[in-house]
Amino acid sequence: MQVNETLNEGLKRGYAITVTAAELEAKVNEKLAEAQPDVEMKGFRKGKVPMALLKKQFGQRVMGEAMQESIDGAMNEHFEKSGDRPAMQPEVKMTNEDWKEGDDVEVEMSYEALPEIPELDLGQIKLEKLVAKADDAAVEEALNNLAETAQxxxxxxxxxxxxxxxxxxxxxxxxxxxxxxxxxxxxxxxxxxxxxxxxxxxxxxxxxxxxxxxxxxxxxxxxxxxxxxxxxxxxxxxxxxxxxxxxxAAEVNDELAKKFGAEDLAALKGQIAERLEAEYAGASRAVMKRALLDELDKLVSFDLPPSLVEAEAGQIAHQLWHEENPEVQGHDHPEIETTDEHKKLAERRVRLGLLLAELGQKAEVQVTDAEMTQAIMNQARQYPGQERQFFEFVQQNQQMQQQMRAPIFEDKVVDHIVENADVTEKEISKDELQKAVEALEDE
The missing domain is CATH 3.10.50.40 (Chitinase A; domain 3)
Structure with a gap:
């Protein structure tokens, strides 16, 4: 078996793979010999069918399997030796289309390799964590809103x-x-x-x-x-x-507190303060995560696989088009062209996605079964009465599982980076935090 390089340009790779006729025949004979003990054929005892007859009866089908296995084996061996990781599924095609039994098999394989990600010292990343406290005014406002809902x-x-x-x-x-x-x-x-x-x-x-x-x-x-x-x-x-x-509006008193499962008004105020501060912490994290991604985007630079950028730009353009044309529910619409703006955003997303994946792999970040189950249950609540069907659908759908796993993995990698970064806290008001969140939405 021979593997010869035909293209090495940036991240693009091309290889000519040759599987000799002798190697194929040996593979076919090996597979037939493995199957022989279990083959039954009229006129012969089980396991005693002659090899020549087996080859005549099953050789054509086994030849196809042997070809596929040989090519897959050559590809896997190449990736193990080279250390390359294809950005997308490699394109493989047979070049001697007039192939007949007894000929060598010639295959052309091409792909874009994932780039080498530069080392990054997480300690050099400086971040600011915004901290907002639930003051008495905020608690009273939330309490009055509760009173209105419990009218x-x-x-x-x-x-x-x-x-x-x-x-x-x-x-x-x-x-x-x-x-x-x-x-x-x-x-x-x-x-x-x-x-x-x-x-x-x-x-x-x-x-x-x-x-x-x-x-x-x-x-x-x-x-x-x-x-x-x-x-x-x-x-x-x-x-x-x-x-x-x-x-x-219901009166703000102990009776109102009991309606919401608290022992008394003081306990309800404490619960409200905890909930508000949890909301503030979530908003603060969103602001810090955006700042972190902006910082990472400045710190690293490497070649990007064009196919990944093109696919991401197309997805961005498609999503934005549907947001601008909400009346179109399906995909029966004119072809959507990508712009330079779409491509620029796609490059950022691909760069950060590859970087976070690399950092997560090095840190051995894993998404646990419990975390996946919780995520599925949270999403299943959007389908009242059909939770079980949704759960089973996700369990049987690998692509859906990957879509749900990706954001969990990303958040865990972000947490890992933040733990190792240089983080300083800044106490601000609720209104200042709100403005910081609104600034994210305007970008």
């Missing part, structure tokens, strides 16, 4: 009409063709107008009602209504309005 209702003045957002307490009886139907009646039912918890059109007709009034509400059940005997039918609900209540 109560109080009776409006006598004779006041119901408005959108009000709670109407009523008795009602629903009838279809003049007959009351099962499940269509209730007493003292509290309905919040605008909640869309009733049949479409029902709540709108109660806007303006007053306590003590009676009102007939006429609606049509949807065609796809779950109760088939009511689907598509007109119904009349006779409603007796008992109370009209307006929404009010």
């Amino acid at each position: 109560d209702f109080k009776a409006r003045e006598e004779g006041a009409p119901a408005q959108d957002g009000d709670q109407v307490v009523m008795d009602f009886v629903g009838k279809v063709d003049g007959e009351a139907f099962e499940g269509g009646s209730a007493e003292d039912y509290p309905l919040v107008l605008g909640s869309n918890s009733f049949i479409p059109g029902f709540e709108e007709q109660l806007t303006g009602v007053k306590a003590g009034e009676e009102k007939a509400v006429t609606v049509n059940f949807p065609e796809e209504y779950q109760a088939s005997h009511l689907a598509g039918k007109e119904a009349v609900f006779d409603c007796k309005i008992k109370e009209v209540k307006e929404p009010v």
